[in-house]
Amino acid sequence: MSAAPDRIEVPFTMPSGCVLAPPRTAMGDRPPLLVGLHGQGQSGARHQRWLDGGVPDGFASAFPDGFHAHEVRKPDHPIRLGYGWYLFTGDQDAFAESLALAEEALFRVIDAAVDALDADPSRVYLQGFSQGCYLTHCAAVRHGARVAGWIGCAGRLKDEFLGEHLPTVAGKPVLIQHGEDDRAIGPERAAHGVELLRANGAEVRFERYADTGHVITDAMRRDMRAWLAEREPAFA
Numbered sequence: 001m002s003a004a005p006d007r008i009e010v011p012f013t014m015p016s017g018c019v020l021a022p023p024r025t026a027m028g029d030r031p032p033l034l035v036g037l038h039g040q041g042q043s044g045a046r047h048q049r050w051l052d053g054g055v056p057d058g059f060a061s062a063f064p065d066g067f068h069a070h071e072v073r074k075p076d077h078p079i080r081l082g083y084g085w086y087l088f089t090g091d092q093d094a095f096a097e098s099l100a101l102a103e104e105a106l107f108r109v110i111d112a113a114v115d116a117l118d119a120d121p122s123r124v125y126l127q128g129f130s131q132g133c134y135l136t137h138c139a140a141v142r143h144g145a146r147v148a149g150w151i152g153c154a155g156r157l158k159d160e161f162l163g164e165h166l167p168t169v170a171g172k173p174v175l176i177q178h179g180e181d182d183r184a185i186g187p188e189r190a191a192h193g194v195e196l197l198r199a200n201g202a203e204v205r206f207e208r209y210a211d212t213g214h215v216i217t218d219a220m221r222r223d224m225r226a227w228l229a230e231r232e233p234a235f236a
Contacts, residue, residue, distance in 0.1 A: 018064040018109055019044045022117055023235070027058035032123035032148070032232045034061045035110055037132030039154075041072045041082035047129070054221035056228050058235030059125075062113035066131075067105055085135045096161060103139045107146060125228065127151040129216060130184065134158055137193070140172070141165050149173035149231055151224055154182055154214050157193025170201030175227045177220045179212030 023031045034055055038047035044063035055061050066083030073079050086098040114121050125148055128136030133155020140150040141162045149172055159166070174197055178190040187208055194206045207223055229236035 017044065018062050018113060019048050020113060020116055021048065021055075021061045021063075023060050024057040027235045030118055030120040030123075031058055031060045032125060032228075032235055033110075033114060033117060033119035034059050034125045034127060034228065035106075035113065036061065036063045037085065037106075037126065037128035037136055038063070038066065038083070039130035039132055040066075040084050041070070042066075042129075043081075043083055047132075050129075050216055051127070051221065051224075053218070054216075054224040056225055056232070056236045058232070059228065060113075060117040060119045062109070062117070064106070064109045067102055085131055099135070099138055099161065102135055103142065106135065106139055107143065110146070121146075123148050123232065125149050125151070125231070127153070127224070128155060129153045130155055130214065138162060140174075141169055144168045144172060147172075149175075151175045151177065151227070152190070152193075153177045153216055153220065154179065154185060154190075156185055156189040157196060159193065159196055166196060166200040169197055172202045173227075173231055174202050174204045175224065176204060176206045177209070177216075177223065178207075179209050179214065179217075181210075181212055182214045184214040 036047050036051050038044060044065045048063040066085045068084045068087060069081055071079055072082035086102045088095050110124060126136045126140055133152045136150050136152055137157045138161060140147045142165045176190055176194050178187045180187055194204050197204045209219055
């Protein structure tokens with residue numbers, strides 16, 4: 001297999017890219033692919049660093065930048081470029097349209113990453129944090145045939161957009177991770193989504209982490225890695 005590029009450019013309404021990583025250890029002809037989606041104002045490269053240790057050695061991985069770029073300004077920090085996955089202004093119809101466009105673009109990214117990394121298109125797993133978790137849930141529920149399973153961190157299932165699609169999750173493996181002290185998105189909101197997914201037949205593992213806020217911790221990375229290894233033991 002020829003060497004994969006470490007980044008691909010993804011055409012969309014705004015400049016965006018995707019950091020790629022082949023498996024650390026070759027364990028088969030076509031590895032599973034984990035696609036990690038960052039939170040609001042972050043980037044694919046930052047998310048790749050944040051998930052270090054959470055991806056089994058036999059997995060390929062892809063970390064796209066969100067499709068909408070913007071400046072991030074914080075006191076006592078230099079201005080930097082951050083990314084979001086969709087636009088939200090309070091207009092629900094416009095939000096739904098932006099979300100649908102983001103899902104469509106995400107699968108174009110996934111197709112490009114599968115080709116670049118020679119990954120198995122039937123073994124694509126999504127992972128998302130915060131805003132990336134919202135998109136992960138929506139993409140996985142509405143396009144379940146293209147996703148082998150998914151991990152939602154510090155987000156919630158937007159069931160107001162997904163009700164008619166929820167029966168398609170039957171049998172899908174899902175890992176939900178949430179901090180007990182998350183003030184951005186309370187754990188009870190994640191728990192509601194867990195109930196809905198389970199009621200529609202998804203195989204959900206719900207992990208809540210004490211003394212944890214709106215972050216991804218070492219414990220979450222360990223559990224993520226173990227859960228992915230259980231799904232794909234030949235590539236663990």
